[in-house]
Amino acid sequence: MDYTFSEFSERVSKDSGIVRLMQDLDVGLSPGSKTFFLGGGNPAIIDEVLDAISEANHDLLDSPEEYARAFGIYDHPAGNVAFREVLADYFSRKFTALIRKENILITNGSQSSFFLLFHLFAGKFQNGIKQVLFPILPEYIGYHDLGLFPDMFTAMEGKVRPLQKHRFVYEIDKEKLMAMLQDHHHEIGLLALSRPSNPTSRVLEKKILDEISTVTKKYSIPVLIDNAYGYPFPGVIFTEGEYEWHENFILSFSLSKLGLPGLRTGIVVAEETVIERLSQMQGIFSLSPGGIGPALVKKIFEANKMDDLCLSHVLPYYREKSKIAQNVIDDLLAKTRYFLHESQGAFFLWLWLPDLKISAEELYKKCAAEGVIIVPGHYFAPKRTWPHLEQCIRISLARPDKELVVGLSLLCKIILENI
Amino acid sequence: MDYTFSEFSERVSKDSGIVRLMQDLDVGLSPGSKTFFLGGGNPAIIDEVLDAISEANHDLLDSPEEYARAFGIYDHPAGNVAFREVLADYFSRKFTALIRKENILITNGSQSSFFLLFHLFAGKFQNGIKQVLFPILPEYIGYHDLGLFPDMFTAMEGKVRPLQKHRFVYEIDKEKLMAMLQDHHHEIGLLALSRPSNPTSRVLEKKILDEISTVTKKYSIPVLIDNAYGYPFPGVIFTEGEYEWHENFILSFSLSKLGLPGLRTGIVVAEETVIERLSQMQGIFSLSPGGIGPALVKKIFEANKMDDLCLSHVLPYYREKSKIAQNVIDDLLAKTRYFLHESQGAFFLWLWLPDLKISAEELYKKCAAEGVIIVPGHYFAPKRTWPHLEQCIRISLARPDKELVVGLSLLCKIILENI
Structure with a gap:
């Protein structure tokens, strides 16, 4: 046709x-x-990741009731409640903060998390259009088409800082960022960055994240930190991983880069009001997220095996x-x-x-x-x-x-x- | 905040x-x-569905290479290729038509399929706005909020036809539908209906579907038939299930109503150009669909157990x-x-x-x-x-x-x- x-x-x-x-x-x-x-x-x-997940799978098969729950019943639109409770406990320890299950959303992978977040904080608003700002380019390839509305994204180039021969890093241009926020804060709905950066591997220092929180909080702009490769899991960070969860930070995690992309399980941690909105959107777009990833990976957390x-x-x-x-x-x-x-x-x-x-x-x-x-x-x-x-x-x-x-x-x- | x-x-x-x-x-x-x-x-x-899926799960655990493929590698944005080949063969027999893997898309459940389809065929177009038309209300609750743009949906009320005491059916108002298409075909991007209808259970007759195809084809408008409860699986139809796949029909299927909603696996069958577009959109929105459902359910099809x-x-x-x-x-x-x-x-x-x-x-x-x-x-x-x-x-x-x-x-x- x-x-x-x-x-x-x-x-x-x-x-x-x-x-x-x-x-x-x-x-x-x-x-x-x-x-x-x-x-x-x-x-x-x-191998060790695959062994852990197949052990969890054997366990699940050995508990018919649990198996029936995972395969046979839709999870809550915010994701499996028992898994979110286990994660709340885990993240509370990792970020030395009180994180409850109401702060946690399970999605069908972090790409789906970004889709929800970008359409919650950018696109059409009652008073006009808002954009997602990437404060340090280059930035993840998967963000840039992820808007149903045209022109949903804007960005700032990273500053090249030369290191020893044949090496360099990108830095955030802080002054430019502050000027940008001052002049355009009504048009910016969300800051987003990956840590470690995909593609550059840059791990923005804790101190820089604290500064970003300070300047964005002033304008009630949330900041998405995409930890797909980072802290606390899969933990592929060669510098310092830990940082502080500020109230306007939205944290995204994924099981994919551990070696489990087939599960399509993503996790978002944010203020309760944000999770509630995301949960409504997810209910509308996909009823509920997949139940198998949560049922299996919960066992890995419960056995305290994730960090190892x-x-x-x-x-x-x-x-x-x-x-x-x-x-x-x-x-x-x-x-x-x-x-x-x-x-x-x-x-x-x-x-x-x-x-x-x-x-x-x-x-x-x-x-x-x-x-x-x-x-x-x-x-x-x-x-x-x-x-x-x-x-x-x-x-x-x-x-x-x-x-x-x-x-x-x-x-x-x-x-x-x-x- | x-x-x-x-x-x-x-x-x-x-x-x-x-x-x-x-x-x-x-x-x-x-x-x-x-x-x-x-x-x-x-x-x-x-029980029998759960037994079949857990048997498939044991099989998968017994094939380490296959297990690693399912959990450890992203599927194609259109979904697992081997599963799509098995489905192509199955659907070709069921619809007596040549259906190839290029006609098939796997999604994270049929709600996700609808989201993709509605935003491919409705919303903003280069020449204005198009809507999805539901030709026979009442119609599935999950369709009506599934548009990021306002006013993406329009609908026609079903005609009440009384049957014996205390029973009735809804019928499509064919004349009104033809008039509607004649006057508004530029504004209609897609017809959509569930069969059996959720909520009424109405199974539109094969002959009526043929007529719908004829009138919509004239205006190059595709028709979504949502078979979540219907033919050929899960097959919860008390009248006649079979019907013909016309070239402007887009068929949606789900594993959920078999009793496996935790898998979040949906299937779309359509012309190759439509599947290609949907696959691009799915790549952007979620990289690829979940790999576990396809890996398990493929075994049920291969063992020829689905129909039974x-x-x-x-x-x-x-x-x-x-x-x-x-x-x-x-x-x-x-x-x-x-x-x-x-x-x-x-x-x-x-x-x-x-x-x-x-x-x-x-x-x-x-x-x-x-x-x-x-x-x-x-x-x-x-x-x-x-x-x-x-x-x-x-x-x-x-x-x-x-x-x-x-x-x-x-x-x-x-x-x-x-x-």
Whole structure:
């Protein structure tokens, strides 16, 4: 049939970074694939995590009543009540704060959490339009198409701070942020940032988060901290993970990066009024979130195994990968001008190539032609207005050593041919 | 904090039928609850279904590679490829049509399917606004808030056709539908109907569906047939289930009403171009759908067990419930003027009380005060413009016999006090 499609569908069907990434991921990770997959953020399969979840699954099968509850009854629109109670206890200890089940929402993965949050705090309001502000670009590829209304996002470029040779970090431009809030606070509904940053791995310091809370609270603007890779689980942070939960902070967590993306379980922690609104929206959009992830992972928390899984298995795995990958790049690109973002956590290296003669998009295509999948930098911003990002790429570290090293070697060869 | 919330959140936070229903459901079905739950559409727990899924779960645990794939890797944004292949084969046989995996999308439950479809075919378009048309009210409570844009829905009242004493059916007003399409086809993006109807149980005849296809195809308007309770699974149809898949039909299916709502697995069958668009949207909104439901239920299809589960266990269970409930009502309301919609399928009875002295909403409250949960009729329309619905209630049949009979007796007592 010759249908016409909505404005939203037309907009995203042309060029969505996250759609391309998820399609590349499915092809790259399918059995028999010959690609070197340094693209999307699929976690590694870590045996100890899989053992823990299958043990929980055996347990669940051994309790017919519990099994029937998990499979046979819709959870509350805010998510399984018993799981939220266990999480409330866990988060209260981690953030030294009183966190109750009424502060917790379970979702079908953190992408779904962001969708709910962005449409609660941005889009059409009674007095006009509000936007989500990303205070430090580059920022997560999956945020930028996640608005049904056009122009839901605005952003500030990160400031490049050079470190020792071949290394740098991005910093928040605090003065610009304060000026922005002062001039535009009526148009900003939410600040959002990932910690560690996806793609750069930047772990914003506790002190900086405290400052952000202070300036945003003044204007009653909430701040989303996306901990998909961070504190307290999966805990892939090479610096300091802990920070304080301020009343205008909204915390997002995910089970995916532990190695369990098939469960599609996300968690939001926020003030009760926010959770209530999100719960209504989730009831409307999907009745209730999935019940299997909560039923299984609750057992891992109850057995007090979560922190050990993260600290003894997940964190060391990715720290080692980061070292291996940095060694390959430092070795093969030694004679060129290149800068890696200091590796502070997550599963990624962020590589800046100021002398690249082609765009990152063209580099992506040349790499793909040789079976190496990366993600070009321009996708990590809501608009294509920062030329710097055309010189950057994100490299995922989750694949086995051999695939990682061979893929990186091929990548470096292609880079050297285009510099 | 003193936040302001988006227009959408403000709109739905006031009075959403589906939010109230899901909250009632969680309270009503929690362990130790003393209510008689004739409200939301939670399916019964049917032992044979639970046995089949736990057998599949044991199988999955016995195949470590398959287990790791299901839990540890994101599925394609359109859903697990192997599951879609199995479904393509199954649906091709059921609809005597060539249905390929490219015609199939997996979602996080059919509520999520509707959200995607409504925002693909309605809302803002390049040339203005389009609406979803419900051609036969009353219609599913969960549709009516499911639009981020205001006024996304329009509807036509069903025509009451009296049957034998105390029974009636709703019919589509075909002439009005044709006139509506002729005058407003530019403003209508999608027709949507549930079959069996939730709430009335009406199973629109194959011939009527053929006619609907003919008139809508003329204007390139797609038609969503929501088979949550219907053909081919869970197959809770007391009349004829089979019908033809026309090229402008979009079919929605769910695993929930089999007795597996915790899995949150929905399925959409449509033309390839439609599935491609939906897949992009799903990638953006949730990366990919859950992987556990597909991994488990695939095994039930592969073992050719689905049809037998439906025909030998699910269908007889609800047919029996419907008879029991009709007997109680016919018995206790015998001396009043009341009309039940002919019971053609699904888990509901729809009761019309023309002499009710209070509104259905007030009846709901009086019942709730005595521990009986029902759903008042006015929620089954996008706007409160049809007074007839204030005289109607939906009664769910899924609970055990004793709870059903005692709940119905209490309900009839309260009705008699208010007539």
